[in-house]
Amino acid sequence: MVKKQLQKRKIAIVTGTRAEYGLLYWLMREIKADPDLELQVIATCMHLSPEFGFTYRFIEEDGFSIDAKVEMLLSSDTAIGTAKSIGLCIISFADTLHRLAPDVVVLLGDRFESLAVAQAALVQKIPLAHIHGGELSEGAIDDAIRHSITKMAHLHFVAADPYQKRIIQMGENPENVFNFGAPGLERIARMKLLDRHTLEKNIQFQFGEANFLVTYLPATITIEENATALSALFKALDAFPQAKIIFTKANADEAGRFVNAKIDEYVYKIESEPVHLPRWEILII
Numbered sequence: 001m002v003k004k005q006l007q008k009r010k011i012a013i014v015t016g017t018r019a020e021y022g023l024l025y026w027l028m029r030e031i032k033a034d035p036d037l038e039l040q041v042i043a044t045c046m047h048l049s050p051e052f053g054f055t056y057r058f059i060e061e062d063g064f065s066i067d068a069k070v071e072m073l074l075s076s077d078t079a080i081g082t083a084k085s086i087g088l089c090i091i092s093f094a095d096t097l098h099r100l101a102p103d104v105v106v107l108l109g110d111r112f113e114s115l116a117v118a119q120a121a122l123v124q125k126i127p128l129a130h131i132h133g134g135e136l137s138e139g140a141i142d143d144a145i146r147h148s149i150t151k152m153a154h155l156h157f158v159a160a161d162p163y164q165k166r167i168i169q170m171g172e173n174p175e176n177v178f179n180f181g182a183p184g185l186e187r188i189a190r191m192k193l194l195d196r197h198t199l200e201k202n203i204q205f206q207f208g209e210a211n212f213l214v215t216y217l218p219a220t221i222t223i224e225e226n227a228t229a230l231s232a233l234f235k236a237l238d239a240f241p242q243a244k245i246i247f248t249k250a251n252a253d254e255a256g257r258f259v260n261a262k263i264d265e266y267v268y269k270i271e272s273e274p275v276h277l278p279r280w281e282i283l284i285i
Contacts, residue, residue, distance in 0.1 A: 006036070008035075008036060008037055008038040009036065009037050009038065009103045009104070010037075010038045010040055010100070010101065010102045010103045010104075011031050011037055011038065011039060011040065011102065011103065011104050011106060012040040012041075012042055012067075012097075012100060012102035012104065012105045012106065013027070013028055013031070013039065013040065013041055013042065013106045014042045014044065014105060014106065014107055014113075014114070014117050015041070015042070015043060015044070015047065015059070015108075016043075016044045016045030016046055016047060016111055016113040016114070017045065017046045017047065017052075017055070017111065017251055018046070018047070018053075018055040018058060019251070020108045020109055020111070021047075021055070021058065021059060022184070022187060023108055023131075023182075023183045023184045023187065024106075024108055024131075024183065025062070025187060026183065026186050026187055026190060027106070027183055028041065028064060032064070039064075040067045040068075040100050040102055041059065041064050041065065041066045041067050041068075042066070042067060042068045042069075042070060042096060042100070043056040043059060043066050043068070043069050043070070044069070044070040044071075044072055044073075044089065044092075044093075044113055044117075045072060045073050045085075045089075045111070045113040045252065046073065046251060046252050047059070047069075048069055048070075048071055048073070049073055049075075049252065051075065051252075052251075052252060056069060067100060068096045068099075068100060070089070070092045070093060070096050071088075071092065072085055072088045072089035072092050072093075072113060072116070073085050073113075073252055074088070077254065077255060077256065077257040077258055078254060079223075079254050081254075082112055082253070082254050085112065085113070085116075086112050086113070086115065086116045087116075089112075089113050089116035089117065089120075090116045090119055090120050093116065093117050093120035093121075094120050094123075094124070097120055097121055097124055097126055098124065102126060103126075103127070104126070104127050104128070104129050104155075105117065105118075105121045105126055105127070105128050105129070106128075106129045106130075106131065107128060107129070107130050107131070107149060107153075108130075108131040108132055108183075109131070109132050109142075109146065110132075110135075110137070110142040110143070110145045110146035110149070111142075111145070111251075112141075112145060112253075114145070114149060115145045115148060115149060118130075118148070118149045118152045118153070119152070121152075122152045127154040127155070128149070128152055128153040128154055128155070129153065129154070129155040129156075129157065130149050130150060130153035130155070130156055130157070131157045131180065131183065132146075132157075132158070132159055132163075132182070133146060133147075133149065133150040133153065133156050133157075133158055133163065133167055134146075134150065134156070134158050134162070134163030134164065134165075134166040134167040134170075135159070135163050139219040139220075139221055139222055139225075140217075140219060140220045140221060141220045141221060142220070147170065150167055150170060150172065151170065151171075151172075154176060155176050155178070156172060156176060156177040156178065157178050157180035158177065158178070158179055158180060159179075159180070159181060159182040160179065160181075160182075161179060164177050164178075164179050203246075205244075205246065206244075207244060208242070208243070208244040209242070210240060210242055210243040210244070211243065211244050211245075211246070212237070212240070212243050212244070212245045212246070213245075213246050213248070214233070214237070214245055214246065214247050214248070215247075215248045216229070216230065216233060216250070216259060216263075217250055217251075217253070217259075218250055218253055218254065218255035218256050218258070218259050219255075220253055220254050220255065223254065223255050226255050226258060226259060227258075227262070230259065230262050234266050247263050247267070249263060
């Protein structure tokens with residue numbers, strides 16, 4: 001008697017930025033290694049943008065095959081551009097999800113492209129698994145996006161007890177809400193840490209006695225406050241003329257390009273000033 005081979009369950013991982021890809025890395029590894037599962041990788045948004053470094057190549061360099069590259073990002077810095085990108089993403093993912101026919105779509109977090117993917121999957125009756133739901137963020141539309149994805153999702157993998165309770169309070173079935181923990185912590189636990197010399201060589205940056213890693217994400221609700229907040233940030237940094245600084249740039253959110261341009265202006269101003277004392281060494285990534 002010949003046993004019928006069971007069909008593998010197809011798990012689609014959607015990633016739009018290098019930030020969330022780093023959090024999804026080990027989950028993708030585990031799915032790929034499971035003989036009962038088939039990993040489908042869908043790259044979209046910033047991964048496919050030359051402006052943001054064609055970061056889909058990092059995924060391929062890690063040994064993953066990308067099953068679909070979904071273009072949807074407009075080169076815009078406005079709410080209108082973001083809204084149009086969401087619409088284009090829904091249209092594009094309607095075809096992609098129909099073609100790949102995954103059994104489950106996995107989304108992490110609260111980005112606008114994830115909201116679009118969730119809508120396309122919901123209408124096509126494809127189950128959603130959502131990671132990092134139930135959390136709160138102020139001054140950004142992320143909050144509403146995250147909770148909207150929660151209401152469209154079927155399985156919830158949260159990072160801590162308070163988030164699990166919040167999702168249950170939102171009316172989700174407690175049996176489908178799992179305190180999974182933050183996948184980024186597992187990435188750190190499994191990561192081979194670099195020593196100082198190797199890190200300096202890799203990023204071509206020599207550390208000093210004082211070193212700042214500076215990240216500013218745009219407030220997407222109170223857009224007009226970004227300029228004021230950035231001015232205060234730069235003024236605070238001026239108080240440490242001996243420090244060496246690494247700036248990380250903003251994502252493709254509304255006002256993100258404005259933030260990046262202000263960082264460029266600030267760095268150019270510093271590098272153009274006459275140097276009388278040991279001054280900053282600055283790296284932008």
